[in-house]
Amino acid sequence: MICEMCGKKSEWIKTVFIEGTELKVCKECSKFGESADGTGSHAKKNAASAPVSRAVVNERLEARERRMRTRDVYKDMDTSEDLIPDYASVIKDARRARNMKQEDLAAKLNEKATIIAKVENGDMLPSDSLVKKLEKELGIKLTEKVSSIASSSSASGGKTLTLGDLIKKG
Structure with missing residues (x-):
């Protein structure tokens, strides 16, 4: 039978009152209540409930x-959007093709010119909101779909590569 308190399957089940409620519990959980015959470690409260x-x-x-129950939060994630590697040159080329200065683009995007300069130089990764603004204003695509990669432990049969393995290979 299943203990109504902890949910464990147990061969030994006893009927006890726990805080005024009659439950069929296992041996471990029976210490928290008073048995139906009046014995137990806790006094019976609210007998009328x-x-x-x-x-x-x-x-x-x-x-x-x-x-x-555990669940895999990555189960439905086959692909995700990621920033393209050459985003800086794509932004710079698109801005120049429209004969815009960095200050003009920054004003249209409601951003600082230094932010645009840093992004175009590759010194700073643009935030998601800035990527969307740049894509819309310049008519370019800065993201690409990237498929999720299965973990290496599942591909190698559960064996993970250790630092010692790398030293042996070298």
């Missing part, structure tokens, strides 16, 4: 099991 129905207990156990 109505016990929780079996349907409610089952619902709570199922909800707990769903919460405890």
Whole structure:
């Protein structure tokens, strides 16, 4: 049977009252309540309170099991958007093709000219919002779809490469 308190499967189940609720619990959980015959480590409180129905207990156990289940947050992520490697030259070329100065572009994007200069020199990665502004204003594409790479541990059968392995190969 399943303990209604902790959810473990147990051969030994005992009916106890825990905070006024009658539960069928395992040996470990029985110490938290008072048995139906009046013995137990805690005094019985709220004896007049109505016990929780079996349907409610089952619902709570199922909800707990769903919460405890692990899930892969990357399961549905096959591709993602990433900044292209030569973003600086693409931005600079597109700006020059429109005969704009860095100050003019900065004013249109509501950014500082120094930010535009740093991005064009490759000294700074543009934020996502700046990338969108640049793409819209200059009519260029600065992002590309990148497929997710499976972890190397799953590809190599669970064996990971260690520093010692690298030294042996060298």
